[in-house]
Amino acid sequence: xxxxxxxxxxxxxxxxxxxxxxxxxxxxxxxxxxxxxxxxxxxxxxxxxxxxxxxxxxxxxxxxxxxxxxxxxxxxxxxxxxxxxxxxxxxxxxxxxxxxxxxxxxxxxxxxxxxxxxxxxxxxxxxxxxxxxxxxxxxxxxxxxx
Amino acid sequence: xxxxxxxxxxxxxxxxxxxxxxxxxxxxxxxxxxxxxxxxxxxxxxxxxxxxxxxxxxxxxxxxxxxxxxxxxxxxxxxxxxxxxxxxxxxxxxxxxxxxxxxxxxxxxxxxxxxxxxxxxxxxxxxxxxxxxxxxxxxxxxxxxx
Amino acid sequence: xxxxxxxxxxxxxxxxxxxxxxxxxxxxxxxxxxxxxxxxxxxxxxxxxxxxxxxxxxxxxxxxxxxxxxxxxxxxxxxxxxxxxxxxxxxxxxxxxxxxxxxxxxxxxxxxxxxxxxxxxxxxxxxxxxxxxxxxxxxxxxxxxx
Amino acid sequence: xxxxxxxxxxxxxxxxxxxxxxxxxxxxxxxxxxxxxxxxxxxxxxxxxxxxxxxxxxxxxxxxxxxxxxxxxxxxxxxxxxxxxxxxxxxxxxxxxxxxxxxxxxxxxxxxxxxxxxxxxxxxxxxxxxxxxxxxxxxxxxxxxx
Amino acid sequence: xxxxxxxxxxxxxxxxxxxxxxxxxxxxxxxxxxxxxxxxxxxxxxxxxxxxxxxxxxxxxxxxxxxxxxxxxxxxxxxxxxxxxxxxxxxxxxxxxxxxxxxxxxxxxxxxxxxxxxxxxxxxxxxxxxxxxxxxxxxxxxxxxx
Amino acid sequence: xxxxxxxxxxxxxxxxxxxxxxxxxxxxxxxxxxxxxxxxxxxxxxxxxxxxxxxxxxxxxxxxxxxxxxxxxxxxxxxxxxxxxxxxxxxxxxxxxxxxxxxxxxxxxxxxxxxxxxxxxxxxxxxxxxxxxxxxxxxxxxxxxx
Numbered sequence: 048x049x050x051x052x053x054x055x056x057x058x059x060x061x062x063x064x065x066x067x068x069x070x071x072x073x074x075x076x077x078x079x080x081x082x083x084x085x086x087x088x089x090x091x092x093x094x095x096x097x098x099x100x101x102x103x104x105x106x107x108x109x110x111x112x113x114x115x116x117x118x119x120x121x122x123x124x125x126x127x128x129x130x131x132x133x134x135x136x137x138x139x140x141x142x143x144x145x146x147x148x149x150x151x152x153x154x155x156x157x158x159x160x161x162x163x164x165x166x167x168x169x170x171x172x173x174x175x176x177x178x179x180x181x182x183x184x185x186x187x188x189x190x191x192x193x
Numbered sequence: 194x195x196x197x198x199x200x201x202x203x204x205x206x207x208x209x210x211x212x213x214x215x216x217x218x219x220x221x222x223x224x225x226x227x228x229x230x231x232x233x234x235x236x237x238x239x240x241x242x243x244x245x246x247x248x249x250x251x252x253x254x255x256x257x258x259x260x261x262x263x264x265x266x267x268x269x270x271x272x273x274x275x276x277x278x279x280x281x282x283x284x285x286x287x288x289x290x291x292x293x294x295x296x297x298x299x300x301x302x303x304x305x306x307x308x309x310x311x312x313x314x315x316x317x318x319x320x321x322x323x324x325x326x327x328x329x330x331x332x333x334x335x336x337x338x339x
Numbered sequence: 340x341x342x343x344x345x346x347x348x349x350x351x352x353x354x355x356x357x358x359x360x361x362x363x364x365x366x367x368x369x370x371x372x373x374x375x376x377x378x379x380x381x382x383x384x385x386x387x388x389x390x391x392x393x394x395x396x397x398x399x400x401x402x403x404x405x406x407x408x409x410x411x412x413x414x415x416x417x418x419x420x421x422x423x424x425x426x427x428x429x430x431x432x433x434x435x436x437x438x439x440x441x442x443x444x445x446x447x448x449x450x451x452x453x454x455x456x457x458x459x460x461x462x463x464x465x466x467x468x469x470x471x472x473x474x475x476x477x478x479x480x481x482x483x484x485x
Numbered sequence: 486x487x488x489x490x491x492x493x494x495x496x497x498x499x500x501x502x503x504x505x506x507x508x509x510x511x512x513x514x515x516x517x518x519x520x521x522x523x524x525x526x527x528x529x530x531x532x533x534x535x536x537x538x539x540x541x542x543x544x545x546x547x548x549x550x551x552x553x554x555x556x557x558x559x560x561x562x563x564x565x566x567x568x569x570x571x572x573x574x575x576x577x578x579x580x581x582x583x584x585x586x587x588x589x590x591x592x593x594x595x596x597x598x599x600x601x602x603x604x605x606x607x608x609x610x611x612x613x614x615x616x617x618x619x620x621x622x623x624x625x626x627x628x629x630x631x
Numbered sequence: 632x633x634x635x636x637x638x639x640x641x642x643x644x645x646x647x648x649x650x651x652x653x654x655x656x657x658x659x660x661x662x663x664x665x666x667x668x669x670x671x672x673x674x675x676x677x678x679x680x681x682x683x684x685x686x687x688x689x690x691x692x693x694x695x696x697x698x699x700x701x702x703x704x705x706x707x708x709x710x711x712x713x714x715x716x717x718x719x720x721x722x723x724x725x726x727x728x729x730x731x732x733x734x735x736x737x738x739x740x741x742x743x744x745x746x747x748x749x750x751x752x753x754x755x756x757x758x759x760x761x762x763x764x765x766x767x768x769x770x771x772x773x774x775x776x777x
Numbered sequence: 778x779x780x781x782x783x784x785x786x787x788x789x790x791x792x793x794x795x796x797x798x799x800x801x802x803x804x805x806x807x808x809x810x811x812x813x814x815x816x817x818x819x820x821x822x823x824x825x826x827x828x829x830x831x832x833x834x835x836x837x838x839x840x841x842x843x844x845x846x847x848x849x850x851x852x853x854x855x856x857x858x859x860x861x862x863x864x865x866x867x868x869x870x871x872x873x874x875x876x877x878x879x880x881x882x883x884x885x886x887x888x889x890x891x892x893x894x895x896x897x898x899x900x901x902x903x904x905x906x907x908x909x910x911x912x913x914x915x916x917x918x919x920x921x922x923x
Contacts (some may be wrong), residue, residue, distance in 0.1 A: 057323040058436040059446040082337040088328045090320055097450045103548055104316075104457075110541055111312045112336035117302040118309075122268055124334055126275050126309045132760040133279035134317035135427050135865045138325045140762060144788040146334030154789040156263035158827045161760045163264075163272045165834075166257045169753035170250075171280035174236055176716040176745045177203040178724060179284045182234045188270050188292030190258035191228040204728040205738040243742045249840055250749075256833055278468040281573045281719050286470060290496040300497040304535045307468045311542075315461035322424040322453045324432060349615040350874040351884040374629040380620045382612055389888045395694055396608075396895075402687055403604045404628035409594035410601075414560055416626050418567050418601045425571035426609035427865045430617045438626030448555040455556075455564045458549045462542075463572035466528055469495040471576045474526045480562050480584030482550035483520040570906040573719050578908060582642040592643040596681045599906045603688075607899035614862040614891045616870060641907040666921040672912045674904055688900075695896045696920035701886035702893075706852055708918050710893045713856050717863030718901035722909045730918030740847040747848075747856045750841045754834075755864035758820055761787040763868045766818045772854050772876030774842035775812040 062095035071095045074105055081113070090138075121150050125160060132164060208241035217241045220251055227259070236284075267296050271306060278310060354387035363387045366397055373405070382430075413442050417452060424456060500533035509533045512543055519551070528576075559588050563598060570602060646679035655679045658689055665697070674722075705734050709744060716748060792825035801825045804835055811843070820868075851880050855890060862894060 064075055064087060075087045075095075094101040112123055128143035147157065170189075210221055210233060221233045221241075240247040258269055274289035293303065316335075356367055356379060367379045367387075386393040404415055420435035439449065462481075502513055502525060513525045513533075532539040550561055566581035585595065608627075648659055648671060659671045659679075678685040696707055712727035731741065754773075794805055794817060805817045805825075824831040842853055858873035877887065900919075 055326070057325045058432075059323065059449055082332060082335075084330070084332045086328070086330060088332055089325045090316075090323070093323050093325065094450065096446045097454075099548065100450060100454050103545060107312060107541060107545060108316075108335045110537070111308050112334070116305050117298075118271070118305055120336055122271060123309050124336065125264070125268060126271065126306065127313045127334065128760075129272050129275045130279060130310055130313035131317055132756060133276060134314060134321070135759055136317035136321050137762070138320045138327060139313070139317050140760065140788075141327060142332065143334060144760075144762070145331050149333045152263075154826045157789055158824065158830060159262050159264055160272065161757050162257050162827075162830050163269050164276055164760060165753040165757040166253060167273045167276035167285070168280060168756040169749040170236075170254075171277055171282035171285050172716060172752040173745050173749040174284045175280070175282050175719055176712075176724065176728075176748060177205065177236070177239050178721070178728070179203045179235045179239065180201070181284060181287060182232070184230070184232055185291050186228060186230045186234055186288065187295045188258070188273065188289060189228075189254045190266055190270065204724075205741055240742065242738045243746075245840070246742060246746055249837060253833060253837060256829065274468075278464060281467055283470070286468065286496075290468075290470070300534045303497055304532065304538060307465050308535075308538055310468060311461040311465040314464040315457040318424060318460040319453050319457040321427055322420075322432065322436075322456060324429070324436070347618070349617045350870075351615065351887055374624060374627075376622070376624045378620070378622055380624055381617045382608075382615065385615050385617065386888065388884045389892075391694065392888060392892050395691060399604060399687060399691060400608075400627045402683065403600050404626070408597050409590075410563070410597055412628055414563060415601050416628065417556070417560060417564065418598065419605045419626065421564050421567045422571060422602055422605035423609055425568060426606060426613070428609035428613050430612045430619060431605070431609050433619060434624065435626060437623050441625045444555075451554050451556055452564065454549050455561050456568055458545060459565045459568035459577070460572060462528075462546075463569055463574035463577050466576045467572070467574050469497065469528070469531050471495045471527045471531065472493070473576060473579060474524070476522070476524055477583050478520060478522045478526055478580065479587045480550070480565065480581060481520075481546045482558055482562065566906075570902060573905055575908070578642075578906065582906075582908070592680045595643055596678065596684060599903050600681075600684055602906060603899040603903040606902040607895040610862060610898040611891050611895040613865055614858075614870065614874075614894060616867065616874070639910070641909045643907065666916060666919075668914070668916045670912070670914060672916055673909045674900075674907070677907050677909065691896060692900075692919045695892050696918070700889050701882075702855070702889055704920055706855060707893050707920065709848070709852060709856065710859050710890065711897045711918065713859045714863060714894055714897035715901055717860060718898060718905070720901035720905050722904045722911060723897070723901050725911060726916065727918060729915050733917045736847075743846050743848055744856065746841050747853050748860055750837060751857045751860035751869070752864060754820075754838075755861055755866035755869050758868045759864070759866050761789065761820065761823050763787045763819045763823065764785070765868060765871060766816070768814070768816055769875050770812060770814045770818055770872065771879045772842070772857065772873060773812075773838045774850055774853065 056089045057093040059093050059096050061089060061092035063092065067095060068098065070098050071101065074098075074101055078105065081109070121147075124150055125152075128160070129164060132161075133168075202235045203239040205239050205242050207235060207238035209238065213241060214244065216244050217247065220244075220247055224251065227255070267293075270296055271298075274306070275310060278307075279314075348381045349385040351385050351388050353381060353384035355384065359387060360390065362390050363393065366390075366393055370397065373401070413439075416442055417444075420452070421456060424453075425460075494527045495531040497531050497534050499527060499530035501530065505533060506536065508536050509539065512536075512539055516543060519547070559585075562588055563590075566598070567602060570599075571606075640673045641677040643677050643680050645673060645676035647676065651679060652682065654682050655685065658682075658685055662689060665693070705731075708734055709736075712744070713748060716745075717752075786819045787823040789823050789826050791819060791822035793822065797825060798828065800828050801831065804828075804831055808835060811839070851877075854880055855882075858890070859894060862891075863898075 062071060067075060078087055078091055079085065091101060094104055124147050128147055131139035131143050208217060213221060224233055224237055225231060237247060240250055270293050274293050277285035277289050354363060359367060370379055370383055371377060383393060386396055416439050420439055423431035423435050500509060505513060516525055516529055517523060529539060532542055562585050566585055569577035569581050646655060651659060662671055662675055663669065675685060678688055708731050712731055715723035715727050792801060797805060808817055808821055809815065821831060824834055854877050858877055861869035861873050
């Protein structure tokens with residue numbers, strides 16, 4: 048009896064493209080076309096165990112990320128990376144570090160982003176420790192100059 | 194002996210403007226001028242217990258947030274809000290919800306931002322649960338269309 | 340001088356079964372018998388550096404998890420997996436992904452669990468961002484239909 | 486100029502039932518009917534600023550929570566509470582503490598649930614500190630007795 | 632039917648001293664004597680719903696915190712406060728901010744502690760974002776000078 | 778086109794010592810001298826992409842950690858490790874597990890530290906779940922005996 052724990056793509060048995068039902072195949076094709084890639088990544092192959100959940104997730108992702116909206120795609124990608132770093136999801140950090148670079152952020156800009164995250168995780172925790180009370184008057188962020 | 198736990202601005206005794214030493218007063222004035230406010234907020238008044246730490250923090254905040262850099266001030270403020278929400282720092286969320294609104298995000302844009310955060314905290318945790326392995330080939334984020 | 344950082348079972352030197360004192364050996368035997376395994380896993384071998392802490396932990400684990408109680412063992416295992424995913428403890432996620440499968444959850448049920456976690460981490464963060472105030476009247480969860 | 490920060494239901498201006506568009510009104514009615522309540526809670530009234538996002542969220546909630554599925558509604562509610570506690574979302578904890586009680590968990594069962602959460606957040610962090618390596622052989626949770 | 636959500640000490644009905652069974656009364660007395668207080672705090676009164684869990688928790692607390700051990704009680708209290716700040720548990724932060732002050736940390740020392748927490752939450756998140764690989768050779772912390 | 782994702786030291790291209798500008802070289806030398814090591818670790822080599830951010834970070838680290846202050850270097854290192862464990866930063870946990878050992882904590886003391894972290898992450902989450910209200914009177918930590 049072999050122990051194949053190291054070899055798996057995910058904690059559930061993923062649905063490979065050749066084994067997919069028609070419904071799943073259709074979504075797989077839509078994913079590949081939309082994202083401009085020639086394979087389906089592990090996350091969606093895992094979700095395909097439950098085709099309805101796969102569809103629900105893919106539709107929500109497209110509704111939220113598949114258009115510029117008011118923030119713009121670049122800013123949304125930066126927020127997606129920030130959230131992934133805060134969640135400590137290594138898989139997602141890898142994907143979004145790549146994504147924001149491809150979208151035009153060079154290493155210096157990436158480091159600037161990490162710098163904002165570094166600063167605010169520190170300040171957040173400082174204020175949580177201090178149990179700082181809301182100020183009597185509103186103010187508008189640390190940067191100033193507007 | 195009274196119990197004044199509810200009345201305090203923070204867990205340490207804050208330094209009010211009228212009680213500040215010259216060094217602290219100078220930083221207080223710089224904060225007010227730079228941020229365009231007529232008071233010093235509770236966080237900095239708490240840090241003033243240790244003037245060197247107050248100065249170090251204020252200088253770092255200015256170096257990171259006080260210029261457009263490569264990301265631009267608006268994007269930095271959006272990242273600051275995102276980080277604060279992920280840290281669960283109620284004080285900071287309040288300040289930055291106000292800050293991004295003042296910088297031009299209306300309620301609809303703010304909700305769009307929350308939507309990205311909602312989506313990715315969900316996807317992050319899903320991949321952490323799935324223990325998704327890195328894909329064989331790189332891809333570039335969920336949004337596509339570039 | 341060799342660097343064996345990669346080879347260790349844990350950050351402390353674990354107590355192997357052959358090196359254990361009588362007290363530790365007795366607990367090791369109890370662990371193996373109770374859990375139906377023929378080895379002691381790395382966590383308990385690390386705790387054995389402090390036999391009292393090993394005992395305290397093992398007793399608490401048994402008191403909390405070693406009986407059905409009111410929730411039932413299956414539900415407790417599902418909660419244990421949920422907590423491990425939320426904590427981002429990769430070691431524990433691996434153990435409990437296996438545990439709930441062995442207890443009868445197939446891949447589809449596991450994906451359903453991840454779906455609830457995905458949904459609520461998203462909604463939680465959304466409400467933290469929104470700083471939603473408590474509703475005037477109580478209500479009873481998002482699912483309805485009871 | 487008044488400062489109404491304390492009086493708001495959320496960080497965005499919520500859409501009251503009387504001010505809702507037809508689309509939003511229809512979803513509001515569906516929410517009230519499905520959940521058996523005579524009001525719309527603050528979270529959905531805030532999402533209604535963006536009717537598409539409101540609809541997307543409500544549909545996902547119903548798809549995940551509105552049926553027994555394989556886990557059963559009670560277990561899903563317990564997981565929803567567990568996730569909310571791990572996220573530290575006070576609003577959601579309040580709602581789901583109420584929800585699981587109404588679904589039949591008395592105070593003793595609730596305390597048993599907190600006990601599992603207490604145990605595993607502790608063990609998780611212990612293993613994260615220990616940097617425990619994956620065991621050579623699989624095992625199946627701390628409870629044993631199966 | 633009144634809604635008393637705001638008035639409760641906790642999410643479960645706490646066991647007041649006058650209503651306690653003999654077993655619970657004995658533990659309550661031990662808590663008061665050991666901690667040198669003339670009342671039982673809300674956490675233990677909530678745990679008393681399940682007397683075995685109350686006892687288990689109190690015994691573990693005493694085993695871990697009720698002696699100097701190798702780290703010393705002051706350092707343990709500082710760690711307890713640090714953990715509480717990282718968990719974002721407002722109740723516990725309040726208790727331990729008071730505890731370390733009473734144990735001798737003045738406001739300046741407390742701010743120094745927050746400074747270390749501020750620094751490392753920032754550096755931690757920076758390295759999580761950078762996905763920094765383990766260095767080829769070991770080194771020993773950022774402070775140096777040993 | 779090769780995929781070198783596995784081979785990188787960090788998500789940005791690190792600045793090796795031989796490629797450093799004079800400013801960066803000077804800081805690198807100061808780091809090596811201060812920490813008593815003959816190489817620069819990956820974190821600082823990544824920050825060097827932005828020399829000002831490298832300098833800012835190194836100066837803050839020295840200001841906070843490079844002196845005994847009121848808490849003492851050993852206690853600061855213990856807090857740094859605790860924070861890193863709570864953040865789940867594997868890189869930082871490795872460095873600080875080594876650091877506190879080198880500073881004199883043996884495996885038993887390290888396990889005692891993990892025990893405090895285990896206990897309080899559990900109690901924190903328990904109180905977050907219980908939504909425990911602040912007690913009417915102050916008390917001073919769980920350890921007692923002072």
